[in-house]
Amino acid sequence: MPPPETRERILDSAEELFAERGIGETSLRALTRHARVNLAAVHYHFGSKEGLLDAVVERLATPINTARCRALDRLDQSAHTDAPTILWAFFQPVIARMEALERLGRTATLARLLARIESQPRAEVARLFERHFGDASRRCVEALAHALPELDRTVVAERFHFANGVLMALFSDRPGFEAHRGDTPVPRRDLPARAREAIAFATAGLCARSACSSLPMLVPATRPPSSAPDHGPDGTRIEVDSR
Amino acid sequence: MPPPETRERILDSAEELFAERGIGETSLRALTRHARVNLAAVHYHFGSKEGLLDAVVERLATPINTARCRALDRLDQSAHTDAPTILWAFFQPVIARMEALERLGRTATLARLLARIESQPRAEVARLFERHFGDASRRCVEALAHALPELDRTVVAERFHFANGVLMALFSDRPGFEAHRGDTPVPRRDLPARAREAIAFATAGLCARSACSSLPMLVPATRPPSSAPDHGPDGTRIEVDSR
DNA sequence: GGGGCAATCAAACGTCCGTTTGAAACGGAC
DNA sequence: GTCCGTTTCAAACGGACGTTTGATTGCCCC
Numbered sequence: 001m002p003p004p005e006t007r008e009r010i011l012d013s014a015e016e017l018f019a020e021r022g023i024g025e026t027s028l029r030a031l032t033r034h035a036r037v038n039l040a041a042v043h044y045h046f047g048s049k050e051g052l053l054d055a056v057v058e059r060l061a062t063p064i065n066t067a068r069c070r071a072l073d074r075l076d077q078s079a080h081t082d083a084p085t086i087l088w089a090f091f092q093p094v095i096a097r098m099e100a101l102e103r104l105g106r107t108a109t110l111a112r113l114l115a116r117i118e119s120q121p122r123a124e125v126a127r128l129f130e131r132h133f134g135d136a137s138r139r140c141v142e143a144l145a146h147a148l149p150e151l152d153r154t155v156v157a158e159r160f161h162f163a164n165g166v167l168m169a170l171f172s173d174r175p176g177f178e179a180h181r182g183d184t185p186v187p188r189r190d191l192p193a194r195a196r197e198a199i200a201f202a203t204a205g206l207c208a209r210s211a212c213s214s215l216p217m218l219v220p221a222t223r224p225p226s227s228a229p230d231h232g233p234d235g236t237r238i239e240v241d242s243r
Numbered sequence: 244m245p246p247p248e249t250r251e252r253i254l255d256s257a258e259e260l261f262a263e264r265g266i267g268e269t270s271l272r273a274l275t276r277h278a279r280v281n282l283a284a285v286h287y288h289f290g291s292k293e294g295l296l297d298a299v300v301e302r303l304a305t306p307i308n309t310a311r312c313r314a315l316d317r318l319d320q321s322a323h324t325d326a327p328t329i330l331w332a333f334f335q336p337v338i339a340r341m342e343a344l345e346r347l348g349r350t351a352t353l354a355r356l357l358a359r360i361e362s363q364p365r366a367e368v369a370r371l372f373e374r375h376f377g378d379a380s381r382r383c384v385e386a387l388a389h390a391l392p393e394l395d396r397t398v399v400a401e402r403f404h405f406a407n408g409v410l411m412a413l414f415s416d417r418p419g420f421e422a423h424r425g426d427t428p429v430p431r432r433d434l435p436a437r438a439r440e441a442i443a444f445a446t447a448g449l450c451a452r453s454a455c456s457s458l459p460m461l462v463p464a465t466r467p468p469s470s471a472p473d474h475g476p477d478g479t480r481i482e483v484d485s486r
Numbered sequence: 487g488g489g490g491c492a493a494t495c496a497a498a499c500g501t502c503c504g505t506t507t508g509a510a511a512c513g514g515a516c
Numbered sequence: 517g518t519c520c521g522t523t524t525c526a527a528a529c530g531g532a533c534g535t536t537t538g539a540t541t542g543c544c545c546c
Contacts, residue, residue, distance in 0.1 A: 006523080024267025027503065038525050043505065045523095158437055162409045162444045169408025194401055201405045201448035208447035249493080270533060281495050286535065288493095 007045045009035040014056045019113040023053060054128070057117060060110070061132035067093035068136035072143060083147045084203045090140045091167060091202070095195045098171060102191055110171050137164075148207070163202040170198040250288045252278040257299045259349065262356040266296060297371070300360060303353070304375035310336035311379035315386060326390045327446045333383045334410060334445070338438045341414060345434055353414050380407075391450070406445040413441040 013035035017026045028049060032039045046052040071089035075081060098110050117128060137160070145156045188194070256278035260269045271292060275282045289295040314332035318324060341353050360371060380403070388399045431437070 022265070022267050024265050028505090029503075038523095039504095040506080040526090041524070049504065154432060155440060158432070158440050159444055162412045162441055165408040165410075165412025165415075166405045166448070167408075168411065169405045172408075189397060189401070197398060197401050198405055200451050201402055204451035205409070205444035205448040208443050271535090272532075281493095282534095283496090283536080284494070292534065 006035075006037050006041050009037055010042060010045060010052065011056055011059055013037075014052055015060065015113065018053065018056060019110075023117075053117075056113075057128055057132055060113065064093045064097055065133060065136050067096075069139060072136065072139050075143065081143070081147050083144055083206055084199075086140060086143045086147055087163060087203055087206060088199060090136065090163075091195075091199060094167065095170070099191055112172070114168065114171070144206070159206050159208075163206055166198050166202045166205070170194060249278075249280050249284050252280055253285060253288060253295065254299055254302055256280075257295055258303065258356065261296065261299060262349075262353075266360075296360075299356070300371055300375055303356065307336045307340055308376060308379045310339075312382060315379065315382050318386065324386065324390050326387055326449055327442075329383060329386045329390055330406060330446055330449060331442060333379065333406075334438075334442060337410065338413070342434055355415070357411065357414070387449070402449050402451075406449055409441050409445045409448070413437060 010031070013031050014026075017031055017034060028042050029039060032042060042049070042052055046055055068090055071092065072086070075086060075089055094110070101110060141153075141157050141160050144160060145151070145153045148156055151159075189197075253274070256274050257269075260274055260277060271285050272282060275285060285292070285295055289298055311333055314335065315329070318329060318332055337353070344353060384396075384400050384403050387403060388394070388396045391399055394402075432440075
């Protein structure tokens with residue numbers, strides 16, 4: 001391979017370790033050791049640790065985002081413009097990528113990395129997400145709003161946001177939430193089955209009739225059921241001077 | 244106040260800073276400075292930084308978990324055992340807590356902290372989540388399986404997992420996904436309205452008829468839509484030796 | 487008023503961090 | 517062969533990290 005082998009190895013290790021251990025928890029020394037690359041190579045190729053993170057996200061998100069846009073393009077000039085199909089066009093590229101990662105034995109990489117990134121300082125994460133996912137997301141909301149004219153656009157955007165939450169849940173296999181039958185855990189289904197289930201779930205939520213009104217009102221019951229005073233005994237305290 | 248003022252101040256600052264900046268990115272020096280407390284106090288009260296994280300999660304999760312269990316208890320000996328009510332019992336305590344936090348101006352604390360924690364090393368996060376959320380989650384799945392006898396228990400567990408994803412999405416206000424009308428962003432609705440919307444979404448998903456079969460099959464279309472070879476042109480490459 | 491214990495404090499411990507440096511290795515152009 | 521731009525390398529930089537220490541404070545019981 002010509003020159004770029006080192007660069008790619010750094011990106012591979014960064015993607016894996018940032019996702020697995022966290023960004024702040026992953027030192028460049030451990031990273032370069034993992035990639036079998038000289039420490040200074042990171043700064044030579046990416047300028048800084050933050051530049052490396054940016055490159056990692058770019059390499060991960062760009063193909064997904066362009067695939068999404070391409071699929072939405074195809075839908076724009078097609079007869080199938082119902083909400084489930086649009087949602088599918090948005091979900092499919094990332095599910096496909098996830099399956100590819102799972103085949104490599106790196107199941108949770110995608111979700112964890114996104115979770116890591118989402119929990120960066122505010123401005124930075126806004127920049128990153130907007131740059132790498134903004135296009136497709138806005139286009140998808142637009143298409144959905146057109147396909148669901150009975151819903152207010154704000155509601156469509158909110159539900160789209162929730163659908164993304166379902167997608168994140170599909171990525172993550174948070175332990176402890178598995179099915180149980182008595183004491184013995186029920187084995188999980190494979191990824192395609194779970195992905196189908198996620199799509200069904202998100203589709204139903206997206207096309208739901210309206211915000212539930214038959215449920216107990218939210219606002220009056222909004223206090224925690226514990227008999228807590230205005231600031232709970234454990235943690236709800238109003239902070240005094242937390243500059 | 245008797246003795247425990249320092250302890251609480253540390254917990255308050257830790258909750259805020261861990262969520263805002265990240266766990267690895269928050270130094271104990273910055274934390275104790277923020278709490279106006281001596282550096283060594285952390286180790287005196289919590290033993291280590293990890294012990295502090297554990298205490299933070301405990302203080303945050305315990306009231307939520309017990310409120311959930313109490314609500315599920317009440318449902319067990321009641322006539323209202325339909326799925327939406329059960330889901331509501333599970334969602335309400337954490338939504339209430341979120342509203343309390345928002346009233347303190349700390350909107351995203353809960354979501355970010357959970358996202359941070361979820362992206363810790365594997366065994367640790369499993370331990371944490373199981374300890375602090377396991378009870379109520381298992382009980383909720385059980386109640387839902389009883390309320391939805393037409394669904395396989397595995398499916399119920401999966402959908403419950405997705406519902407949790409919706410809840411996480413409600414917590415997080417990920418930027419860039421807001422509603423737009425042309426160029427001007429549509430202002431967000433307030434939290435109770437969004438919470439109702441989330442419940443409606445999750446309820447519809449939970450009670451959906453079955454995993455969609457009318458959608459394009461997942462498995463054959465599982466490759467990215469780009470005409471990419473086995474490793475895509477930009478990032479989908481199968482890594483050679485990323486050990 | 488003095489012993490005893492929990493809590494706080496300033497200071498230091500050794501380690502690891504992200505980053506920089508300057509020299510060495512490489513490869514094609516002339 | 518020699519130059520030159522690109523890439524790799526070992527070594528070091530100052531600083532910040534989590535943790536430990538040992539002295540000091542405040543307070544209750546006797």
